[in-house]
Structures are given as C-alpha cells and as structure tokens.
Amino acid sequence: MTQHTDVVVVGGGQAGLAAGYHLRRQGLDFVILDADPAPGGSWQHMWDSLHLFSPAQHSSLPGRLMPAQPGETYPDAGHVVDYITDYEKRYDLPVQHDTRVDAVRPDGDHLLVEADTGTWRARAVISATGTWSRPFLPTVPGRSVFTGRQLHTVSYRSPADFAGQRVVVVGGGNSGAQIAADLALDGRVEVTWVTQRPARFLPDDIDGRALFDVATARRRALEEGRSDTGGVASLGDIVAVPPVRSARDAGLLNVRPMFTRLTADGVRWPDGSHSGADAVVWCTGFRPALAHLAPLNLRGPRGHIPTDGTRALSEPRLHLLGYGDWTGPASATLIGVGRPARDAVQQIARQLST
Structure with missing residues (x-):
C-alpha cells in the first residue's frame, strides 16, 4: 500500500x-x-x-x-x-x-x-x-595483488587491531592525520603516513568554530558578488586536534609522498625502494x-x-x-x-x- x-x-x-x-x-x-x-x-x-x-x-x-x-x-x-x-x-x-x-x-x-x-x-x-x-578507493597499481589487509576509514576502529604490524595510512585530510596519529601514539604499530601532497596543518588555534566562521564569510562574499576568499581550503587541510598535535610535535607524523604501487607484501616508492606492510588504511574520502x-x-x-x-x-x-x-x-x-x-x-x- x-x-x-x-x-x-x-x-x-x-x-x-x-x-x-x-x-x-x-x-x-x-x-x-x-x-x-x-x-x-x-x-x-x-x-x-x-x-x-x-x-x-x-x-x-x-x-x-x-x-x-x-x-x-x-x-x-x-x-x-x-x-x-x-x-x-x-x-x-x-x-x-x-x-x-x-x-x-x-x-x-x-x-x-x-x-x-x-x-x-x-x-x-x-x-x-x-x-x-559510499567510501572512495582510488585506483592504484597493485592494489589487487597486495596480500595484507586493506580497509577504508569506515572500517577502522582502534590501534588494537594492528598491534605489532606495519601499517600504511593513505590520505592527507583530517581522517588520515587522525588515524595515523591514533596508531602512532599507541606505540605498538609501525606507521607510515602517505599523502599526495605535503600535509597542510591549520594553525593550532584553529578549530571548528573558526572554520565555520571562515565558511560563512566565504558564503557572504559570494552572495554579495565579492571575490572568492577561498574558504577553509585557503587555510590548510588538517585541523590540529590535540592527538594530531601531540603526534606531530613528538615527531611521529613524518609524511612520505605517495608510493607508485602496492606489491604482494608492501609498497614500492618513487625511487624504486620497497617497504614491507601488513595493512593499508585508505583515508581517501x-x-x-x-x-x-x-x-x-x-x-x-x-x-x-x-x-x-x-x-x-x-x-x-x-x-x-x-x-x-x-x-x-x-x-x-x-x-x-x-x-x-x-x-x-x-x-x-x-x-x-x-
């Protein structure tokens, strides 16, 4: 009916x-x-x-x-x-x-x-x-041959699931930074954080309040026919929430450029070198x-x-x-x-x- x-x-x-x-x-x-x-x-x-x-x-x-x-x-x-x-x-x-x-x-x-x-x-x-x-997974050479665990942000829960493992976290946004920090601060996981471009942290005093103000100012500018201020994207990509800030300041969030392909047991870097990996977490939006x-x-x-x-x-x-x-x-x-x-x-x- x-x-x-x-x-x-x-x-x-x-x-x-x-x-x-x-x-x-x-x-x-x-x-x-x-x-x-x-x-x-x-x-x-x-x-x-x-x-x-x-x-x-x-x-x-x-x-x-x-x-x-x-x-x-x-x-x-x-x-x-x-x-x-x-x-x-x-x-x-x-x-x-x-x-x-x-x-x-x-x-x-x-x-x-x-x-x-x-x-x-x-x-x-x-x-x-x-x-x-509707999680997005990019097309990356070798993704189908990698024998380790692959998961998207939607399936990640805690570092306990990866104790003693080598984990590659892919993605330069907030999810990638937060999950990389979560794993790195735990101390039981060897973490490699990979991004397409250098990580851009917003100033430490910026949080959601300021981001909302910036987005509102951009909307008003566009409605009034003024120049596009660029909004939040003009400030950076990653909000330095306390865990991310702690991991960054402790030197645990060292970013590597994107690998060229996955292999059966790890990743191949642009210079031809290889790193082993047990899991890849795709924080790719x-x-x-x-x-x-x-x-x-x-x-x-x-x-x-x-x-x-x-x-x-x-x-x-x-x-x-x-x-x-x-x-x-x-x-x-x-x-x-x-x-x-x-x-x-x-x-x-x-x-x-x-």
Missing part, C-alpha cells in the same frame, strides 16, 4: 534531523526514512578515538545546544550519538529506522519514494543520505550516496546533481542537504547544516502553499 505525505526525508542523520526540526516548525506532514537500525547517523560507525573539531556549544543542531561532555573540551563520537538520539526524541521526529530507500521516481505532480518497507507518495523529497555509506535518485536522471559533473542552493535544478520538488558546500556552506557539519535545512524547508513550504 502506498502512503501519502507532504515531504519524505531520506536519511535520519544530522542533516535529516535538522530538516525534520524545521518541517515540524512549519507544520508540514512528513516522515524521515533512515537505513540505520538506531539513531546517530554516521557517528555511530566512527573509530573509537574520534573527537569533534569544536567544543559542544559550537557543534549543535537547530533548536537544541549540545551539552558539554564532562572532562572533554571536544566531545567524542559517542557523545554525539547520545545528543542526536536525544534530539530525535525531544522533537518527536517521525523517524522510521531500519528502512532503506531504493529509488525516488517521478509520479505525475508527486515523487514516489520506494523503500524496502513500503512506498511513499510525496509532494517534495529531501535527500540527506550523506557520504559515509567519500562520494555522495545518491543511488536512490538515479531514476530521476539528474547526475551532473563529478557525480553531483546541479542545484540552486539545496534545490535540484532539473527537479524542483527535490532538495539535497548535507553533502558538502555544493548543497550549502559547511552543510556537512553539525552546526553548518541548520541554515541550509531551514532554507530548504522554507522553499518547500512556499512551494506546497501554491
């Missing part, structure tokens, strides 16, 4: 819940369909030592400040999961967990949302599935999880769907939220998703009132 509603939100992580908060305030009928069996979004799948870049009061969803975590300046992932779980309950958001959306299709003046638990007919859809479920939107035929360059703000240009009943700056400045962050979520819901409310 097909169910009817004003809006279907696909994804119940931070972006989906921010949208739900504003949909509730607008008085619209909606449902949030989430593939995870429990609240918490991607935060429930993070590695053990992960902490936010910002203090709790600067990491909040709309309407509800994140409480501080006792003994921690920067809350850990478990604290974020608890906050998101409480947020979902506090605002009585209609989240259906353990519900995977397979396809969104046009259906006359509505959109048909097909899930493994049933079908919904909606006047608008907000896609908020994020990127965590993600792609937007948009397979459910394939029936709409909207994909553009780099796998992105062209948008005006959050609204899909070729399908105005569809909004995309939380995938990165192309769907709103800093919209992939807890504090940053609030504004684009509000703007998307306001547009939907105006559209549905006509």
